[in-house]
Amino acid sequence: MSTAILIPSQNEGLLPVLFGSDNVKQEEPTYTPYEVVNEPTKKERRKHFIEANTTPVDMQHLKNDCIVPVFSKDNEMTISHPAFIETVHKVASELFRGESIDEPDIMVSHVIKGRIPEAIYKPVAELLESDKTIYYERMAFAFEIPTIYESINGNRVNLCVTGVRAYNRENLYSKKTSERFSVAIGFQNKVCCNLCTFTDGFQTDLRAMSCHDLFRGVMKLFQAYDAEKHLRLMKSFTGSYLTEHQFAQFLGKSRLYQCLPAREKKRLPCMELTDSQINMVAKAYYNDDNFKREHGENEINLWKFYNMLTGANKSSYIDNFLDRALNATQLTEGIDRALHGDNTYKWFIE
Numbered sequence: 001m002s003t004a005i006l007i008p009s010q011n012e013g014l015l016p017v018l019f020g021s022d023n024v025k026q027e028e029p030t031y032t033p034y035e036v037v038n039e040p041t042k043k044e045r046r047k048h049f050i051e052a053n054t055t056p057v058d059m060q061h062l063k064n065d066c067i068v069p070v071f072s073k074d075n076e077m078t079i080s081h082p083a084f085i086e087t088v089h090k091v092a093s094e095l096f097r098g099e100s101i102d103e104p105d106i107m108v109s110h111v112i113k114g115r116i117p118e119a120i121y122k123p124v125a126e127l128l129e130s131d132k133t134i135y136y137e138r139m140a141f142a143f144e145i146p147t148i149y150e151s152i153n154g155n156r157v158n159l160c161v162t163g164v165r166a167y168n169r170e171n172l173y174s175k176k177t178s179e180r181f182s183v184a185i186g187f188q189n190k191v192c193c194n195l196c197t198f199t200d201g202f203q204t205d206l207r208a209m210s211c212h213d214l215f216r217g218v219m220k221l222f223q224a225y226d227a228e229k230h231l232r233l234m235k236s237f238t239g240s241y242l243t244e245h246q247f248a249q250f251l252g253k254s255r256l257y258q259c260l261p262a263r264e265k266k267r268l269p270c271m272e273l274t275d276s277q278i279n280m281v282a283k284a285y286y287n288d289d290n291f292k293r294e295h296g297e298n299e300i301n302l303w304k305f306y307n308m309l310t311g312a313n314k315s316s317y318i319d320n321f322l323d324r325a326l327n328a329t330q331l332t333e334g335i336d337r338a339l340h341g342d343n344t345y346k347w348f349i350e
Contacts, residue, residue, distance in 0.1 A: 047193040049142045049162070052315040054107040057136075059085065062106070066135045067114070069172055076176035079211060081108075081139045081165060087211045088163050088183060089143065091218045102144045109318055110137035110168075138166045138318040142195065144188055150231050153238045153303045155290075159227065160188035162195060166319035178207040182322045183218055185225050187234070191290050194310035196234060197325040201225040204323055233333065237302035240336045244298045246349040247285060247305070250335070253348045254278045269334055269345055272320075272327040277312040284308040306332040 048056060059082055068080045085104055092101055112135050115122075119131035141163050148159035164182040171177075184202040188195050203221050208214035242250070255278060257271050273281075285293055288311070291304040309328035316324050334345030 048105060048107060048314075049160075049188065049193050049195055050107050050140055050314050050316070050318065050321055052317060054109045054140070054318065057106050057108050059104070059106065062136075062139075067133045069112075069135055069167060071176040072173050073175045078167070078170070078172070078176075079179055079181075079208065079214065081106075081136065083211055084139075084163060084165050084181060084214065085141050087214045088141075088161060088218050091215060091222060092143070092145065092161055095219070095222055096145055096148070099145050100147045102146060104141040104143040106139065106141045107318065108136035108139045111135075112137055112167075135167075137168055138164075140164045140318045140321060142188070148227075150187070152231075152234050153301070155303075155307075156190045157187035157196065157231075157234070158190060159185070160195060161185050162197075162322060164318055164322050168319065176209075178209050178213075181206045181208065181214065183221055184322050184325070185222055186230065187227075189307060189310075192307060192311055194307050194314070195325050196230075196306075196310065197322060197329055198225070198230040198233070199326065199329070201227075201230065202322060202326050204326075233329075234303065234306070237306055237332060237336065240302045240339050241299045242302065242305055242335070242339070242349070244293070246339075247300065249349045251278055251282050257348075268347055269330070270327060271331060271348070272324045273309065273312060277315060280312040280315065281308045284311060302332055302336055305335075 048054070062080075062082045062085075066081070069078050070076060071078065085106065089101070089104065114133040115127070116131055116133060119127060122131060143161055145159040145161070150157055162184045166180075169180050182202075182204050183206055184195075184197050186195060186197045186201050201221070201224075203217070206214070206217045206221070208217055254271055254273065255275055257265065257268070258275060260268075284291060285300070285308065288308065291300075291307045291311070293300050306328065309331060310325060313321065313324045313328055331345070331348075334342075335349060338345040338349055
């Protein structure tokens with residue numbers, strides 16, 4: 001694999017950080033509060049990285065039209081959605097100096113509505129827009145670094161950073177405590193906008209009391225990520241194949257998995273996709289424009305299978321999205337091992 005394609009030469013000094021060398025000198029990250037993030041270059045988007053029950057918004061809407069929730073017992077502010085996005089973007093800008101970083105694709109759901117004090121007693125029909133307040137309980141964003149890329153099975157994958165914030169995971173009725181965030185660095189398949197998440201590039205419960213804590217935590221995560229290992233794993237999927245019978249077994253066993261007695265389910269690896277998502281995988285086998293079974297063939301490679309899983313995951317709610325993205329990777333990796341004799345995931349295809 002040529003690293004010249006993955007990382008342009010001007011960032012040669014960052015190669016050891018991203019690609020897992022032990023010879024890099026770790027510098028203490030610096031965080032400048034309230035630093036304005038440079039406006040990235042805008043680009044057209046036809047697809048979003050997540051689709052279920054979400055609405056696309058921009059940064060200006062989050063900053064200008066939304067309030068920031070507080071912890072009710074001490075009135076301390078939470079870390080706002082814009083502050084979360086800008087902090088993660090700042091880390092990427094520090095680590096990948098000189099690279100092109102796209103503007104974030106921001107998706108929100110579960111709007112929480114309120115009123116200003118002066119409008120408490122107004123009938124709903126008489127409310128003005130200025131009388132209303134809103135914020136979003138759940139928010140996810142993703143931005144690509146398109147100058148860092150590779151090609152897998154003819155599909156271009158760009159380095160991509162993703163973050164999720166869900167206020168339903170916080171106890172806003174208490175005093176301020178460390179807040180919970182989910183952050184991932186991995187790759188996005190440009191053919192379909194599916195996200196490819198890897199174990200050491202994902203932290204589901206990153207705790208932070210401030211933007212400074214958040215900056216340090218995200219920097220640590222990014223520095224631990226081994227992109228080369230991740231790419232090797234995904235490329236290995238192109239060399240393993242599921243027969244139609246094994247694929248059908250996976251579909252049926254995945255439906256059975258949801259109904260297994262708790263004792264039996266504990267003996268098996270975790271499978272987090274829902275029944276409706278498994279149905280989407282079945283439809284993709286015949287109908288997906290990019291990953292369907294070719295006419296006359298009775299098998300598909302695991303790269304196609306993996307993208308069927310990540311495509312179905314786009315129907316997840318925001319707060320489950322990244323965890324299921326990682327689970328799709330673990331499922332595909334486990335089934336790959338099962339095809340070569342390992343017993344851990346064998347139940348799903350036997």
